Amino acid sequence: MEFPAGMLFGLLFMTMGPIRAVAVFATVGTDDNAPGVRRLAARAALLTALAFVLAVYGGTGTLASWDVSLPVLIGSAGVVLLALSLQSLLVPAAQSPALLDPQKLRPTTLVFPGLFPPIAVTIPIIFAAAVPDTRAQLEIIAIGLGIILLNWLLMLRAKWLMRKMGPSPLEIMGAVFGVLQVALAMQFIVNAVKML
Numbered sequence: 001m002e003f004p005a006g007m008l009f010g011l012l013f014m015t016m017g018p019i020r021a022v023a024v025f026a027t028v029g030t031d032d033n034a035p036g037v038r039r040l041a042a043r044a045a046l047l048t049a050l051a052f053v054l055a056v057y058g059g060t061g062t063l064a065s066w067d068v069s070l071p072v073l074i075g076s077a078g079v080v081l082l083a084l085s086l087q088s089l090l091v092p093a094a095q096s097p098a099l100l101d102p103q104k105l106r107p108t109t110l111v112f113p114g115l116f117p118p119i120a121v122t123i124p125i126i127f128a129a130a131v132p133d134t135r136a137q138l139e140i141i142a143i144g145l146g147i148i149l150l151n152w153l154l155m156l157r158a159k160w161l162m163r164k165m166g167p168s169p170l171e172i173m174g175a176v177f178g179v180l181q182v183a184l185a186m187q188f189i190v191n192a193v194k195m196l
Contacts, residue, residue, distance in 0.1 A: 003131055003135075003139055005143060008124075008127050008139075008140060008143055009143050011123050012123060012143060012144060013147060014180065014184075015119050015181070016048075016116055016117065016120035016148075017147055017151065018150055018151055018154045019170055019173050019177070020115060020117070020151075021115060022154050022161055022162065023174075024110055025041060025154075025158035025159075026161070026162040027098070027099055028041075028100050028102050029099065029159075032156060032157055034102065036102035036103050039102070040110070044110045044111050044155070045115075045148055045151065047107045048115050048148050051111065051116050051121070052124060052144040052145070052148065053141055055121050055124045056124045056125070056128045056137055056141055056144075059124070059125035060125060060132065070130060070195065073122070073129060074126055074195070075188065075189055075192030075193070076122070077119065077126055077188050078186070078187075079189065080118050080119050081119045081185035082185035084181070085178050085185055086182065089175065089182070115151065124141075124144060128140055
């Protein structure tokens with residue numbers, strides 16, 4: 001079976017990609033070049049990378065020891081994705097989120113659930129459990145780290161990007177991704193039921 005790298009990239013891009021990173025980091029501090037903002041961006045990116053690698057290796061090992069089947073994992077990912085997607089579509093975003101002081105923030109506050117939300121945690125676990133070999137795990141990690149690197153670069157310019165384009169493009173893309181994620185969640189649930 002060929003590893004579905006394109007599908008993995010698309011899922012990770014939707015659930016933990018640059019749209020989330022820019023939206024989260026646009027409210028951190030007032031200046032992209034402030035040392036506290038840059039330091040927090042680096043720490044948040046490193047913590048996200050560590051959590052991603054742990055999800056790939058630790059998640060699959062834990063599932064095996066708990067005897068959780070792949071269909072149950074896929075079904076629960078579908079339920080989580082459905083809940084989060086409906087929330088993002090039905091609950092309006094705050095109009096003007098307050099600026100956050102980078103000196104008072106811990107990286108974990110931004111990473112969980114901002115940069116690495118629960119559904120993004122389940123995706124590498126599902127792929128690693130479905131294709132349990134070293135090469136596939138390394139591909140999963142490479143794709144995840146590539147997205148995290150892109151996120152970090154955009155976090156360093158988040159306020160500049162928001163000044164140039166405004167919030168509308170992110171809101172539109174968020175709505176489109178929200179609808180796609182609802183459909184994907186339903187497909188996860190249907191696939192899980194078929195696999196039982």
